[in-house]
Amino acid sequence: MPREAPYLAVADVLRARILSGEWEIGARLPSRALLAEEYGVGRNVMQRAMDRLIIDGLLEGRAGSGTYVRSPRERLRLVRSRHRERREGSSPCPATRERGRADAWDAHSQVRIPAPEAVAERLAISPGDLCVTTHYEFLTDGHPVQLSTSWEPMAITAGTPIVLPETGPLAGKGVVERMRSIGVAIETVVEVPRPGRATQAQANLLGISIGDLVLRIERTLYDTDGRPVETADIVIPDVRREMVYEFGIDRP
The missing domain is CATH 3.40.1410.10 (Chorismate lyase-like)
Structure with missing residues (x-):
């Protein structure tokens, strides 16, 4: 069977940490470089993983500031x-x-x-x-x-x-x-x-x-x-x- 792309595996782990409340709503996540080092992956892999969570609505990027846990919005x-x-x-x-x-x-x-x-x-x-x-x-x-x-x-x-x-x-x-x-x-x-x-x-x-x-x-x-x-x-x-x-x- 095809192996899951590395960035998707990293995104799943980050998603679990966010949903468990490790980072509160509005909290700033560590930099991509620090997270990439923590997980032993390249920065491009971490970038794609965080982009995935931005698309999923869990994170939001703020220009010049970093990446934050997004507040849930009423749908x-x-x-x-x-x-x-x-x-x-x-x-x-x-x-x-x-x-x-x-x-x-x-x-x-x-x-x-x-x-x-x-x-x-x-x-x-x-x-x-x-x-x-x-x-x-x-x-x-x-x-x-x-x-x-x-x-x-x-x-x-x-x-x-x-x-x-x-x-x-x-x-x-x-x-x-x-x-x-x-x-x-x-x-x-x-x-x-x-x-x-x-x-x-x-x-x-x-x-x-x-x-x-x-x-x-x-x-x-x-x-x-x-x-x-x-x-x-x-x-x-x-x-x-x-x-x-x-x-x-x-x-x-």
Whole structure:
């Protein structure tokens, strides 16, 4: 049988020491050099072992300071449910709002952006066709909890009051209501979730560590003719949220 990589064995031993309370939450660990000497391994092996524990959420690195035992964070449940939205309406009142759901957002739109090949394929347009792209940072109690980048073909919205999602008469009303205002009825939402690791930019925006687990969701909305009218890449930090999909049952 293949032998376990040395860094994984070292990570397991360090994990056990952390979970046993040898180092308290917030405590600074000995330097990588000292730990490498203690375990009789190279510094590269110790670096990879500690990086593994950073990815797992047990440690956090602080630039110029060292590596510390990370404080546990509450992992909130986020329910994605078209069934619930239809039942409760698109904007639940604060008293019934799900804990952890975003209550504010920052957005920045750019117009006349050529569609990359992957985005063009999802929107059933040609690569280079012009789109409006909007970058979102969703906040809960002032803290970032979700990122999203959306693309809408300008062939659909150009010359209309809704060309910019977050300005105009329907700012902040969502894709479904905006598109309905120009005669486009959205009928289907398709989401493709995939696990991933946080990039440097995503980690900076979400307040997590590089390489932390994230859930990436490719979401595409289709109108009644099956035409894609918007697609988005959504990034949710796994350490803070768990994703639950809820489905309604059609009654006879």
